[in-house]
Amino acid sequence: MKPARKHRRALPAVVAVASLGCMTLAPLAYAQATTQTRATQSALTPDQILEVLKAGNERFVSGQMLERDLRSQIRETANGQYPMAAVLDCLDSRVPPELVFDMGIGDLFVGRVAGNYADTDMLGSLEFATKVAGAKVVLVLGHTDCGAVKGACDGVKLGNLTHTLSNLTPALYAAGGVTGPRTSKNHEFVDAVTRALEKVAAGETSLREVTRLFWSALGDTSVLAVDVNGEDSS
Numbered sequence: 001m002k003p004a005r006k007h008r009r010a011l012p013a014v015v016a017v018a019s020l021g022c023m024t025l026a027p028l029a030y031a032q033a034t035t036q037t038r039a040t041q042s043a044l045t046p047d048q049i050l051e052v053l054k055a056g057n058e059r060f061v062s063g064q065m066l067e068r069d070l071r072s073q074i075r076e077t078a079n080g081q082y083p084m085a086a087v088l089d090c091l092d093s094r095v096p097p098e099l100v101f102d103m104g105i106g107d108l109f110v111g112r113v114a115g116n117y118a119d120t121d122m123l124g125s126l127e128f129a130t131k132v133a134g135a136k137v138v139l140v141l142g143h144t145d146c147g148a149v150k151g152a153c154d155g156v157k158l159g160n161l162t163h164t165l166s167n168l169t170p171a172l173y174a175a176g177g178v179t180g181p182r183t184s185k186n187h188e189f190v191d192a193v194t195r196a197l198e199k200v201a202a203g204e205t206s207l208r209e210v211t212r213l214f215w216s217a218l219g220d221t222s223v224l225a226v227d228v229n230g231e232d233s234s
């Protein structure tokens with residue numbers, strides 16, 4: 001294994017998200033470290049929400065995360081929630097969205113499953129988050145060296161995990177342009193499958209019917225975001 005590979009593995013999602021682009025000032029409708037309300041959720045545009053997420057990730061990467069009064073946020077969200085975005089994320093313990101994007105209670109819906117794929121149950125949850133609860137962005141977050149992806153690459157069979165990994169099969173076939181073996185030993189292939197997974201999730205018809213795509217292919221992995229305005233943007 002090359003030394004650079006070891007570094008990427010230590011911070012799987014940060015490498016990807018941090019390279020999204022230049023920082024911009026947080027949108028006026030968004031006050032940092034404050035609890036989201038119906039008014040702030042309504043005012044923020046999908047583009048602005050992506051800027052908020054990028055800014056949060058910049059803070060996480062730089063170690064300058066905001067101070068939050070989580071006990072107050074618990075009280076403030078007791079009677080309602082107005083998250084700005086939903087994140088479809090892997091089970092992996094190293095990519096907790098609220099930490100990676102420096103968010104608080106009530107900011108994000110989070111759906112997590114090994115391999116960050118979108119089956120019917122996950123799509124139903126994301127449809128609730130966007131169509132019912134008002135989140136304007138769905139961000140599909142893959143990460144490098146994903147254990148679930150590696151298991152799918154190698155055809156691992158283990159209890160219910162066998163079914164879970166079968167959901168990654170379309171991405172195995174979709175991962176192209178890679179030289180070498182199509183196994184977990186080939187990191188280039190593993191990360192290509194992760195990128196394909198993100199595309200497959202964002203291409204789900206039930207979300208595309210009402211969403212616009214944001215797509216960024218970034219270095220070792222990629223971040224894909226979907227908003228709810230109905231126009232493609234990439």
Ligand SMILES: [Zn+2]
Pocket residue numbers: 090091092114115143145146147148149
């Ligand atoms: Zn993973």
